[in-house]
Amino acid sequence: MSRIKLSDSAVETIKEVCMSFGNQEGELINVLHQVQDKLGYLPAEVQELVAQELNMSVAKVYGVVTFYSYFTMIPKGEFPISICMGTACYVRGAEQVLSEFKRQLKVEVGQTTPDGKFSLSCLRCVGTCGLSPVIMVGEKVYGRVSPQQVKQIIAEYQEGCPSHEAKSA
Amino acid sequence: MDMINLTIDNKPVVVVKGTTILEAAKSIGITVPTLCHMKLDDLGIENKPGGCRICVVEVKGRRNLAPACCTEATDGMEVSTHSIRAINARRTVLELILSDHPSDCLVCAKSGNCELQDLAHRLGIREIHYKGEQSSYRADTSPAIIRELNKCILCRRCEMMCNEVQTVGVLSAINRGFSSVVSPAFEMNLDHSVCTYCGQCVAVCPTGALTEVDHTGAVVRALADPTKTVIVQTAPAVRAALGEEFDMEPGTLVTGKLVAALRRLGFDYVFDTDFSADLTIMEEGTELLNRLKRHLEGDPDVKLPILTSCCPAWVKFFEHQFPDMKDIPSTARSPQQMFGSIAKSYFAGILGIKREDLVVVSIMPCVAKKYECGRDEFAVNNNPDVDFALTTRELAALIKVSNIKFRLLDNEEYDAPLGESTGAGVIFGTTGGVIEAAVRSAYELYTGKELPKIEFEELRGMEGLRKATIDFNGLPINIGIAHGLRNARKLLEDMRAGNSWYHAIEIMSCPGGCIGGGGQPYHHGNVEILKKRQMALYREDSNKAIRKSHENPYIKKLYEEYLGHPMSEKAHHLLHTVYFDRTR
Ligand code: SF4
Ligand code: SF4
Ligand code: SF4
Ligand code: FES
Numbered sequence: 081m082s083r084i085k086l087s088d089s090a091v092e093t094i095k096e097v098c099m100s101f102g103n104q105e106g107e108l109i110n111v112l113h114q115v116q117d118k119l120g121y122l123p124a125e126v127q128e129l130v131a132q133e134l135n136m137s138v139a140k141v142y143g144v145v146t147f148y149s150y151f152t153m154i155p156k157g158e159f160p161i162s163i164c165m166g167t168a169c170y171v172r173g174a175e176q177v178l179s180e181f182k183r184q185l186k187v188e189v190g191q192t193t194p195d196g197k198f199s200l201s202c203l204r205c206v207g208t209c210g211l212s213p214v215i216m217v218g219e220k221v222y223g224r225v226s227p228q229q230v231k232q233i234i235a236e237y238q239e240g241c242p243s244h245e246a247k248s249a
Numbered sequence: 250m251d252m253i254n255l256t257i258d259n260k261p262v263v264v265v266k267g268t269t270i271l272e273a274a275k276s277i278g279i280t281v282p283t284l285c286h287m288k289l290d291d292l293g294i295e296n297k298p299g300g301c302r303i304c305v306v307e308v309k310g311r312r313n314l315a316p317a318c319c320t321e322a323t324d325g326m327e328v329s330t331h332s333i334r335a336i337n338a339r340r341t342v343l344e345l346i347l348s349d350h351p352s353d354c355l356v357c358a359k360s361g362n363c364e365l366q367d368l369a370h371r372l373g374i375r376e377i378h379y380k381g382e383q384s385s386y387r388a389d390t391s392p393a394i395i396r397e398l399n400k401c402i403l404c405r406r407c408e409m410m411c412n413e414v415q416t417v418g419v420l421s422a423i424n425r426g427f428s429s430v431v432s433p434a435f436e437m438n439l440d441h442s443v444c445t446y447c448g449q450c451v452a453v454c455p456t457g458a459l460t461e462v463d464h465t466g467a468v469v470r471a472l473a474d475p476t477k478t479v480i481v482q483t484a485p486a487v488r489a490a491l492g493e494e495f496d497m498e499p500g501t502l503v504t505g506k507l508v509a510a511l512r513r514l515g516f517d518y519v520f521d522t523d524f525s526a527d528l529t530i531m532e533e534g535t536e537l538l539n540r541l542k543r544h545l546e547g548d549p550d551v552k553l554p555i556l557t558s559c560c561p562a563w564v565k566f567f568e569h570q571f572p573d574m575k576d577i578p579s580t581a582r583s584p585q586q587m588f589g590s591i592a593k594s595y596f597a598g599i600l601g602i603k604r605e606d607l608v609v610v611s612i613m614p615c616v617a618k619k620y621e622c623g624r625d626e627f628a629v630n631n632n633p634d635v636d637f638a639l640t641t642r643e644l645a646a647l648i649k650v651s652n653i654k655f656r657l658l659d660n661e662e663y664d665a666p667l668g669e670s671t672g673a674g675v676i677f678g679t680t681g682g683v684i685e686a687a688v689r690s691a692y693e694l695y696t697g698k699e700l701p702k703i704e705f706e707e708l709r710g711m712e713g714l715r716k717a718t719i720d721f722n723g724l725p726i727n728i729g730i731a732h733g734l735r736n737a738r739k740l741l742e743d744m745r746a747g748n749s750w751y752h753a754i755e756i757m758s759c760p761g762g763c764i765g766g767g768g769q770p771y772h773h774g775n776v777e778i779l780k781k782r783q784m785a786l787y788r789e790d791s792n793k794a795i796r797k798s799h800e801n802p803y804i805k806k807l808y809e810e811y812l813g814h815p816m817s818e819k820a821h822h823l824l825h826t827v828y829f830d831r832t833r
Contacts, residue, residue, distance in 0.1 A: 124435050137418025138434040139442075146423040 086125050093118050094126060098133035105136045108144055112151055121155045149190070157192045157199035159237045161185075162216045166205025169213040173226070177213055178202070180227040184234055197237065255326035270306060270317040270328055281306060281330050282339065282368060284346075285404035286318035287453060287774045291711055292733075292760050296409040296453075301402065302342045303368065307332045314338050340372050348379040350456075351399050359457030362771050365402060386430055391439040393446040393462055393619040398430045401458040407431055407450035414760065415734040417566065419444045443569040443831075445734070447562035447758040448616025448767015453774075461616045461768060464637045465647050471608040471636070472515045478600060479608040480518040481511050482588045482667070485526065486614040486678030486763035487641045489785035493770040493778070494645035495655045500781025502789055505660020510644075511612075512661060513653050521663045522611065523670030525588035526677040526686070528807070529559060530798035532824050533581040534691045535815035537753055541695075541726075552577050554729070554744070554751035557683050559583040561621035562758035564828065566734050571741050572830035580825040584677065585611050585618055586627050588667065589634030590823045595811050596667060604632055611638045614678070614766030617758070626826055640768025669803040672703075672789070672796030679783045680732040680762035681708045681715065684755035688719055688728065690799045696722040703796050709787070711761065711780065714739065716751070729754040732762050 086094075097114045101107035111130060116122050122145055131138040145151045163169075163178045178200075182188060185198050192199040208214050211223025215233075222233060251266035257274050264273045274281050285301040288294070297319050305314035309327035314335060322328075329335065347369060354360050386398040403422065408431050411420040419442045423432050433442040451459045471479050492501040511519045536555060543551040556578040558564060564583075567575060582590065588611070593604040600607070611618065615638070621627070622635035639647070648655055663669070673689055676682030685708045692700055707717040708730060715730040729751040731737045737756045743749050759765045764782035765772070772778045790796060798804065812820045 127434070137412065137421065139418055139421035139423075139432070140412070142434040143421035143423045147425050 086129065090119060091129065094129050095133060098130060103133055105134050108134060108141065112145060116151060121152050123153055152190060154192050158197050159217050160199045160201065162201050162203045164206050164214040165202045166209065168209035172212045174213040176227045177215065177225050177230060180230040184230055253322050253324050255322050255328065257328045258330055264322055268322050270315065270320050270322050271304060273322045274317065274330060279330055281317045282371060283318055284364060284368060284455060287406050289774060290776050292776060294414055296406045298405050301404060303339055305335055305338050306330045307335045340374065343368060343372055343374060344377050344379055346402055347374065347377050348381045349383055357457040358460040358463065363457060364455035382427060389438050390462065392623050393616045394439055394448065394451060395460050395462055396439060397458055400456045401430060402456055403429065404455055405431060406453040407459060410449040410453055415447060415449060416738050417443060417445055417734060420450065445562035445565045445758060446617035446620045449759060451616055452767045452771065461640050462619055463643060464639055465643050468610050468637050468639060477606055477608045478517050478602060479610060480520060480592060481516040481610045481612060482520045482522045483507060483612045484522045484614055484678065484763065485675050485786060486766060486782065487612050489678065489764060489782040490614065490769045491641055491645060499778040500785045502785050504789065506655060506658040508663055509658040509661040510648050510653050510655055514647065514651060518664045520667035521670050522584045522588055523674030524667050524803065525584040525591065526674035527671055527798035527801045527804050528587050528824065529581055529584050530673060530686050530690050531804060531815045532820060533557065533579045534687050534694065536579050536581060537687065537691055538695055541752065554749060554754050555579050557755045559683060560757050562617040563737060563756045568829055568831040572832055574741065574745065575828040575830065582824055582826045583621065585613065585621065585635055587824050589627065592667065593634050594823060595807065604629065609635045611635050612641065612644050613638050614641050614763045614769045616640065616767035642768060642770060666803045669801060671798055671801050672791065672793035673798040675789045675793065676786050678763045678786050680757050681710065681730050681755065682762065682786065684708055684728055684730055684753060686798060689797045692721055693797065694799065698722065727751045732757040733760045734758050
């Protein structure tokens with residue numbers, strides 16, 4: 081496993097979150113939730129630090145991280161792609177759009193391309209059913225997407241960033 | 250006490266409130282089959298995740314079957330353990346478990362000792378009616394333990410041992426649904442984790458998912474090599490348990506047969522780790538007295554209490570978890586390693602052969618000894634002091650394969666000079682034994698007086714944490730004993746906080762000490778077996794003519810001819826070691 085070094089600020093953040101839950105082992109899920117919200121993902125080093133702060137074994141922390149699909153150990157891509165799987169989008173072909181993204185990017189849902197550019201995830205209804213099927217790249221929404229358009233959408237981000245709003249925060 | 254009246258299979262039974270149906274049934278001789286459940290009475294160890302549902306029974310008036318291992322008996326309950334419905338449900342559950350289990354029984358290391366195989370036999374499974382996906386999890390091999398998780402049934406006994414009993418915390422259930430397994434963090438190999446190799450997970454695994462690394466092949470090859478002299482040492486706890494593998498009563502001492510069997514197998518010399526246990530006492534006891542003397546003279550740098558260091562799993566535990574305290578344990582090597590070191594220097598010298606031509610094998614109740622003998626510091630020019638460590642179980646298998654009729658063997662004696670031992674060396678195999686052996690010698694060496702009574706009952710027993718004060722002729726010496734690493738952790742945390750009351754502490758990783766080692770015949774949750782092994786060792790001790798390590802004539806001779814005196818420079822070089830900080 082490649083190891084990263086946590087920045088001082090990340091260490092600080094994690095410790096603060098743990099502290100805010102009284103460094104209680106029983107609060108593990110809440111702690112992980114908040115840490116992931118702040119850092120985007122939960123790599124090994126983060127889990128080790130959380131384990132240390134909550135005074136529990138890393139194996140148990142890892143057990144919880146791998147139990148809930150919400151938690152991820154993989155950093156989001158520079159351009160996170162989310163595909164709505166709400167009923168309306170699903171009925172109107174979201175599944176095929178998703179398969180096309182998987183095929184083009186050669187990654188599964190929850191994964192990130194090796195160059196770190198794109199990550200793929202599914203969403204529940206984003207509330208723009210009129211535009212279904214809907215996908216988002218970062219904050220930018222694309223409506224009525226067909227599998228044929230996928231290639232072009234990816235190409236938009238391949239070279240650089242066409243619109244800054246799409247960049248993940 | 251609130252009492253509960255119920256009937257099980259139409260038999261009335263009265264139990265204390267809080268008793269499970271399983272225990273209530275057991276109290277009137279009714280066995281309900283179980284799989285995930287395991288309880289070690291008196292040791293306070295219990296695994297009851299209620300996950301496997303093999304133990305389901307029918308309770309009158311309830312719609313659903315109840316798992317007996319985790320359902321409390323209630324007043325007026327009418328339980329039937331073997332109704333058609335219960336039996337069918339049990340068989341279905343078992344077939345479902347088996348549908349995702351490799352059918353490797355014929356060649357599985359656990360065959361004949363597997364609780365899953367046994368259950369399939371008892372429930373008369375002849376066909377598996379379900380076809381499902383088969384797990385294909387990679388196998389993980391470490392210096393001591395093999396994990397083959399395709400054979401895991403997720404009973405989580407190993408997890409309970411590793412977390413609750415040992416507080417090592419290597420193992421945890423991970424993932425969900427079909428892909429869940431018990432694994433170290435990040436699915437790293439055991440070898441990269443903080444695992445101590447205590448083998449307690451192996452000792453309780455009902456299937457072949459966790460087993461020891463098998464070294465019998467290498468030993469057989471060495472025995473067949475005419476250019477090698479192959480010698481063997483046997484750890485104290487082996488003689489109290491090996492007989493079980495040959496259907497002898499637990500607690501039968503088989504020392505003489507053990508020696509005879511090893512000769513039949515072709516070992517050139519059969520020696521005893523008890524000898525080097527006596528040597529350990531000489532070194533560790535002297536170290537204790539030195540530290541005590543400096544302490545009494547007011548030396549502020551002296552480290553007390555002294556901690557024993559003969560258990561390699563305990564050593565690895567503190568190297569990972571308490572590296573800041575690594576100068577507190579005794580520097581004495583374990584008896585296995587002292588033996589190897591003396592064999593390949595002193596004894597090779599007597600034989601007039603090179604150390605490379607001498608192969609040292611040890612028979613150990615222990616899984617961690619396999620790891621210990623491979624540690625770099627216990628080798629000279631890459632030639633290890635101890636070449637191979639076999640578990641009691643591996644030896645039993647080798648004896649069976651070699652068609653030796655173990656029960657019919659006549660007793661034989663160990664060879665000289667490394668086979669002579671005292672009663673003190675024998676009791677090393679049980680919790681409390683090492684420190685009792687040390688006290689016997691330290692008392693006499695310190696006071697210059699003969700002990701009025703050799704047995705120290707106050708140091709014996711099965712409590713996880715014990716303490717006693719021994720009067721060294723007016724000087725009170727406070728002794729602590731811990732077995733199971735959770736108990737060791739408690740003592741170390743007190744020590745770290747600066748409030749430890751002890752002068753000397755014995756620590757053994759396995760519950761019961763080495764008699765309960767990870768390499769012993771499987772106890773299948775029966776603690777009585779451990780107690781019988783313990784009694785057997787005390788019996789062997791009381792039958793010995795010499796019962797104090799410093800009176801062992803061959804030990805005296807070894808110091809006269811070779812080492813000089815305890816803690817001499819030579820002894821330091823050959824019999825002591827250093828510890829490492831294993832935090833990354
Ligand atoms: S050998 Fe001991 S420390 Fe290692 S995983 Fe098993 S129980 Fe845990
Ligand atoms: S490895 Fe063995 S003890 Fe551990 S959960 Fe699997 S079957 Fe149970
Ligand atoms: S207590 Fe004995 S059997 Fe258990 S790990 Fe330690 S040395 Fe090995
Ligand atoms: S033995 Fe009772 S649920 Fe497994």
